[in-house]
Amino acid sequence: MKKFIYIAISILFIWNIFLTFEFFNTPQHSTIEQNIIETTITGYTTDITKTVADCETKVVTVENYQDEVLDSMGSGIVYEYSQNEAYIVTNYHVIKDSQRLNAIFANGTSVELSVVGYDENYDVALLKAKTDFNVEPFVHGDSELARKGEYVIAIGSPLAQDFAGSVTFGVISGKDLVLSIDSDNDGILDTDMVLLQTDAAMNIGNSGGALVNLNGELIGMNSLGLTGSNVQGMNFAIPINELSYIVDQLQEYGVVSRGYLGVSGEDVANLESYEKSYLNLNLEVDEGYLIHMIEEGSPAASVGLQPNDIIIKVNGQDIAGFKELRTLLYSLNPQDTIQVTYLRNNAEETVSVVLG
Numbered sequence: 483m484k485k486f487i488y489i490a491i492s493i494l495f496i497w498n499i500f501l502t503f504e505f506f507n508t509p510q511h512s513t514i515e516q517n518i519i520e521t522t523i524t525g526y527t528t529d530i531t532k533t534v535a536d537c538e539t540k541v542v543t544v545e546n547y548q549d550e551v552l553d554s555m556g557s558g559i560v561y562e563y564s565q566n567e568a569y570i571v572t573n574y575h576v577i578k579d580s581q582r583l584n585a586i587f588a589n590g591t592s593v594e595l596s597v598v599g600y601d602e603n604y605d606v607a608l609l610k611a612k613t614d615f616n617v618e619p620f621v622h623g624d625s626e627l628a629r630k631g632e633y634v635i636a637i638g639s640p641l642a643q644d645f646a647g648s649v650t651f652g653v654i655s656g657k658d659l660v661l662s663i664d665s666d667n668d669g670i671l672d673t674d675m676v677l678l679q680t681d682a683a684m685n686i687g688n689s690g691g692a693l694v695n696l697n698g699e700l701i702g703m704n705s706l707g708l709t710g711s712n713v714q715g716m717n718f719a720i721p722i723n724e725l726s727y728i729v730d731q732l733q734e735y736g737v738v739s740r741g742y743l744g745v746s747g748e749d750v751a752n753l754e755s756y757e758k759s760y761l762n763l764n765l766e767v768d769e770g771y772l773i774h775m776i777e778e779g780s781p782a783a784s785v786g787l788q789p790n791d792i793i794i795k796v797n798g799q800d801i802a803g804f805k806e807l808r809t810l811l812y813s814l815n816p817q818d819t820i821q822v823t824y825l826r827n828n829a830e831e832t833v834s835v836v837l838g
Contacts, residue, residue, distance in 0.1 A: 529696060530651070533635060536698045538647045539588035540620045541691055543639040544572050544595070544609070547582040557638035557691035558585060558609065559703060561729060563619045570609040571729060572690030573705055574600045577607045585611050586643060599736035601728050603673040605705055606720065608732040620692065623699030625678065625721030628654055636682040636704055636717075638691025645687070652682030652715070660804060661718065662746055674746065674808060676724055678702045681715035693719040727812070741814035742838035743822075744780020747773040749803030750792060761790055764828050769802045770794040785833045787824065794830070795823035811837070 544558040556576030562569040570585055577583055583595040593611040600607035628634075632654045639646040656679035663673050680693060684707050693702035702719030731738045750763075750770040758765050761772075770792040776783045793801050797820050801807050814820065816837055823832045 530635070533694065533696055533698045534637070534649050537620070537635070537692065537694050538637055538649070540618055541637045541639075541647065542570060542588070543586040543643055543646045544570070544576050544690060545584040545586065545592075546577055546580040547584070548579060549581065553580075555639060555643065555687055556689045557687065557704070559690065559692050559700065560617055560619045561608075563617045566613055568611045568613055568617045568619070569598070569729075569733070570595065570611060571703060571725065572607050572609065573703070574602050574605045574607045576690045577609070583609065585609070586646065587613075587615075587617065588647065589615065591615065599732035599738075601732065601738040603740075604675060604720065604724070604728055604738070606703075606725065606728045606732070608729055620694070620700035621698060622722055622726065623695055623697070623701040625657070625701045625723045628657055628678065628695070628701055628721075630654055630656060633696050634680055634682055634701070635694050635696070636680065636684060636688065636691060636719075637694065638684070638688035638704060640685035640687040642687070648688075650683040652680050655679040655681050655716070657721075658805065659718070674804070676721065676805070676808070677705070677718040678721050680717050680719060682717060683715065684717045739815045741811040741816065741818055741820070742781065743807075743811055743835065744777040744782040744838065745771075745773045745787065745793075746775045746777075747771055747804075751803055762827065763792070763825075767792070767825070769800070770825065771801055771803055771807050781835050781838045785822075785835050787822070787833070787835075788826070790826075792825040793822060794825055795821075795832075797821050798823075 540560045542558045542560065544556045545552055546554045556572055558570040558572040560568055561571045584592050585595050586592050593613055595609040595611050598608040598610050634652060634654055636650045638648060640648050659677045659679055661675045661677055663675060684704055688704050691704045692700055693704055695701050701722050703725055704719045707717035728738055750772050751768055755765055773787060773789055773791045775789060776787055793807060795801055796807065796810050799810060814837055818837050820835050820837060821832055822835050823830060
């Protein structure tokens, strides 16, 4: 019996020597793994810094002078450039009440700006600068392709010119968000803005700056943020697809004309079953725009549309929700007549409306 025990111990001893020899003569796996991690981190960082390097020269500082005194500053986006003319987009509130406007480009050159036009409702202004140096504009992306959780970079001039070209990094927190605002300060929410939400940090002066994806494509213009002791990282940008529509009209007409109906509400698709039951709505109805409020004196009020009516068609075109309704209205002009089909108590009715 002892003989077998000695043999077993001898075999285990030899096997241990063999394993030790193999371990010290095999390349260290930890080193290989560490190299892989380092390569990944280096590549990731390079992608971001390259995007920033490609984009930071396409953002300018916009200076607002009143009585020849610098009153305020913001950011601007080089939207287009040709034949020594740069079209720059910023927020309307950045240039409001200005007597003179300057753009400070990334090369430090200050150039006086002229106003092509502005859309006060959507807080967009289009400016133009004549330059004796080349300027590279942004590549326009497609904000419809943006996804929640996608990395984005915000570039602008917060607080002062000393911080021009500041970069912050975050994600898209939400898209197709609708924010109703009182654009003319008359106490009525008269403009529904469709916005991208991001947690990329922004401060005063970032307004009018660029929101770009990691491909360096412009997907939005930074416009506003929520502040307060209970708010953290809730900032908003006008999507490039919205911005492009506005800029096209400003370039051609100097103003933006939109059809105005005067209703606000929510998509039927967002309603829970119990909400539909409360409204006495057929549970099978899953498309349309449910009216919550009618603005006093609006075109909608003049033809008798009421809260809890559901708009399902305009000019025979199906309305799945707010996005379709808004797109159609914005493609029309004031004084255009449209046919609005709606559900009231599950009965379908149609009415002619002259847009405001």
